[in-house]
Amino acid sequence: MGLTVESRECIETPEGGVVEELVVNIGPSHPSTHGVCRVIAHLDGEIVTRAEPVIGYLHRGIEKMAENRTYLQVVPLTDRLDYVGSMYANWAYCRAVERLAGIRVPERAEYLRVVVCELQRIASHMMSIGSAAADSGAATMFIYAFDQRERIIELFEALCGARLTYNYVRPGGVSFDLPDGWTETALDFCRTHREALNEMDRLYFGNVITRGRLKGVGVLSADDAVAWGASGPVARGSGVNWDLRKHDTYSVYPRFDFDVPTGSNGDCYDRTRVRLYECYESCRIVEQALAQMEPGPIRTSGMPRLLAPRPGDAYDHIESARGSLGVYLVSDGSVRPYRMKVRSPAFCNLALLPMLAEGHMLSDLVVILGSLDPVFGEVDR
Amino acid sequence: MNITELREHLCEVYPDLCPLFSIEFGDGVLVVDCDRLFSAASNLKDLGFDRLGMVTAVDRPTHLELVYRLHSRSMSAAIFLKCTVDRESPVAHSLVDLWPAALWQEREVYDMFGIVFEAHPDLRRILLPEEWEGYPLRKDYSDRRVIRRPDYI
Numbered sequence: 001m002g003l004t005v006e007s008r009e010c011i012e013t014p015e016g017g018v019v020e021e022l023v024v025n026i027g028p029s030h031p032s033t034h035g036v037c038r039v040i041a042h043l044d045g046e047i048v049t050r051a052e053p054v055i056g057y058l059h060r061g062i063e064k065m066a067e068n069r070t071y072l073q074v075v076p077l078t079d080r081l082d083y084v085g086s087m088y089a090n091w092a093y094c095r096a097v098e099r100l101a102g103i104r105v106p107e108r109a110e111y112l113r114v115v116v117c118e119l120q121r122i123a124s125h126m127m128s129i130g131s132a133a134a135d136s137g138a139a140t141m142f143i144y145a146f147d148q149r150e151r152i153i154e155l156f157e158a159l160c161g162a163r164l165t166y167n168y169v170r171p172g173g174v175s176f177d178l179p180d181g182w183t184e185t186a187l188d189f190c191r192t193h194r195e196a197l198n199e200m201d202r203l204y205f206g207n208v209i210t211r212g213r214l215k216g217v218g219v220l221s222a223d224d225a226v227a228w229g230a231s232g233p234v235a236r237g238s239g240v241n242w243d244l245r246k247h248d249t250y251s252v253y254p255r256f257d258f259d260v261p262t263g264s265n266g267d268c269y270d271r272t273r274v275r276l277y278e279c280y281e282s283c284r285i286v287e288q289a290l291a292q293m294e295p296g297p298i299r300t301s302g303m304p305r306l307l308a309p310r311p312g313d314a315y316d317h318i319e320s321a322r323g324s325l326g327v328y329l330v331s332d333g334s335v336r337p338y339r340m341k342v343r344s345p346a347f348c349n350l351a352l353l354p355m356l357a358e359g360h361m362l363s364d365l366v367v368i369l370g371s372l373d374p375v376f377g378e379v380d381r
Numbered sequence: 382m383n384i385t386e387l388r389e390h391l392c393e394v395y396p397d398l399c400p401l402f403s404i405e406f407g408d409g410v411l412v413v414d415c416d417r418l419f420s421a422a423s424n425l426k427d428l429g430f431d432r433l434g435m436v437t438a439v440d441r442p443t444h445l446e447l448v449y450r451l452h453s454r455s456m457s458a459a460i461f462l463k464c465t466v467d468r469e470s471p472v473a474h475s476l477v478d479l480w481p482a483a484l485w486q487e488r489e490v491y492d493m494f495g496i497v498f499e500a501h502p503d504l505r506r507i508l509l510p511e512e513w514e515g516y517p518l519r520k521d522y523s524d525r526r527v528i529r530r531p532d533y534i
Binding site for chain 2 (some may be wrong): 055056059061063064068069099100224226227228229242247248312313314315317324326328330338339341343347348350351380381
């Protein structure tokens, strides 16, 4: 059921007047909720007085399932967390395993991880911008963005055979080296992608209707962004200059020259536009990484088939398209993780929705939800 | 700031927290009693740990372990804050007053482990339905749908 009216209630205001409160249920299956999210909206006329997200419809118990599998068997599970950015969860998990087991990764594998993750960032942001645009009625933008995303997915398909759940990053390296001609196709993509981004920037962000719909809607202050644990484009849209690639750097990121785009107003417009500018930076990183990459092994030699790290717990995180994605692993010395916890950026960002939506129109609620870019595979785990 | 500098800085400002600090896999860990959790957390917040990154728990064989991961942008450092909670009557003081980020994350810990957070404004299940019985991420949780995979080793 999409949108249903739950109740109508008359409430007396302190001033002595009477308002009718309308409670509207949106979702869990509604085209604008980006997955299976239910929002219970309390309305005064068309103004949202309280919005309560109800999550868990996609909860599969991945953290519990991980306790029952060997370290290598967990990698395909992480694909299913953020299903529009599988490479990130693969990498975050593998980094935690590598830290726990003390595995060193060959340099070429690190470069390959950076290349696929930056392409994944573009693909994920295209999905986010496209669907956020479709939410506010700009269907053309959706097609433009998905055209770009499709080209990256084709690159991934050529690389590892899968279009959505890649299982590409493995503890100790990656699963495949680049096929012939892949580098040229990827560089060609970066070239044409910039032109497409320029066009999208003019088409969507320069559009007077878009500005009217997004500017000043769902304003998040920088202090609130930090206090609420927001990360990624949601925090950077509010001017919080915080990117793990730059400020808590990992892998080979210090070797690349790139900028961290930030917004200033913290509204839906800035959050969405930060994503577009990040795509330019990702193109720069991909080009530099492909140029610097040296031939070499893509996997650590002598990796045991069954990992049994020494007891202890380790946490590692990466900057995913949605923010800081962390994996906390506890080992008891056996071949299975004792506990795996995924620190999901989408979960923490979605917690902002009640605060951001209050006082806005019901149609803005949909835009705000789109600008937070939740992926429910990762929110619900 | 690297981990030894962090330890020195912590010991200088809060000498009573110093003996509780250790280093594990390159991360600083501070293990406190659960009744001191809130005061230790607010001390760390004053020290510059402005972000609450992660809240979770681990079901150890004898007790539940509550884990907070704090992060400081100014010092560019992170620290784990851990406390031990009794399995039978798991209670801890909520950190929502310090970081609203704990609002949903502590609800998730309550949902999965049954740890009750005092002074939490909205302690309900979050991922599972309200009428769910048991706490799934505890090791003694049993459900016919949880099938133990056979050992092929």
